[in-house]
Amino acid sequence: QSALTQPPSASGSPGQSVTISCTGTSSDVGDYNYVSWYQHHPGKAPKLMIYDVSKRPSGVPDRFSGSKSGNTASLTVSGLQAEDEADYYCSSYADSNNLVFGGGTKLTVL
Amino acid sequence: EVQLVQSGAEVKKPGESLKISCKGSGYSFTNYWIGWVRQMPGKGLEWMGIIYPGDSDTTYSPSFQGQVTISADKSISTAYLQWSSLKASDTAMYYCARHGYGSDWYRIDYWGRGTLVTVSS
Numbered sequence: 001q002s003a004l005t006q007p008p009s010a011s012g013s014p015g016q017s018v019t020i021s022c023t024g025t026s027s028d029v030g031d032y033n034y035v036s037w038y039q040h041h042p043g044k045a046p047k048l049m050i051y052d053v054s055k056r057p058s059g060v061p062d063r064f065s066g067s068k069s070g071n072t073a074s075l076t077v078s079g080l081q082a083e084d085e086a087d088y089y090c091s092s093y094a095d096s097n098n099l100v101f102g103g104g105t106k107l108t109v110l
Numbered sequence: 111e112v113q114l115v116q117s118g119a120e121v122k123k124p125g126e127s128l129k130i131s132c133k134g135s136g137y138s139f140t141n142y143w144i145g146w147v148r149q150m151p152g153k154g155l156e157w158m159g160i161i162y163p164g165d166s167d168t169t170y171s172p173s174f175q176g177q178v179t180i181s182a183d184k185s186i187s188t189a190y191l192q193w194s195s196l197k198a199s200d201t202a203m204y205y206c207a208r209h210g211y212g213s214d215w216y217r218i219d220y221w222g223r224g225t226l227v228t229v230s231s
Contacts, residue, residue: 036216036218044223045205045224046221051217091155091217093216097169098172099216104154
């Protein structure tokens with residue numbers, strides 16, 4: 001079982017918004033603002049989409065946004081596009097210099 | 111352009127040793143933590159550990175401490191992941207990952223494409 005809990009799947013139609021959750025504990029997500037989100041198209045290298053809960057690296061569309069409340073972080077993809085279909089993983093810094101990931105969410109654009 | 115080029119797929123038998131590699135380019139290799147992430151078939155990502163090539167300081171995830179060895183050769187900008195005795199349960203895709211600068215090590219800003227390791231008798 002992964003350290004962070006994500007729903008296995010999510011879906012939405014083009015143009016809609018989808019939110020993916022990532023639930024941890026007070027030893028990781030709840031205690032640190034160091035949550036990142038990664039997009040992974042199978043066969044390609046994963047890509048950093050969000051870091052420090054809500055910051056976007058240069059080049060990432062502002063359709064991608066992140067937030068956190070308590071032990072749960074969220075990634076929202078607005079204005080869904082076909083190319084957003086991918087696996088999404090969250091990660092968080094955890095106590096004692098550890099890094100933990102979620103189990104991943106397969107996003108389907110209907 | 112930052113690139114992480116990983117070595118090719120491997121097929122090994124249980125009990126054999128293995129060392130896979132990841133060559134970094136397009137940035138100062140010695141100044142960024144670089145590490146490894148495992149993805150077992152059909153499963154999520156698992157952080158294994160990191161090394162700072164500048165001084166070889168290494169941190170392992172508790173789950174992988176003692177199971178693998180992470181090393182680096184800064185003279186050729188290459189990081190390694192090594193097993194002394196493979197098990198079938200080591201079958202997975204292994205991603206090389208450049209972590210953020212300095213205290214921002216907890217985020218991964220560049221990834222390799224992965225090395226598939228298959229362990230089967």
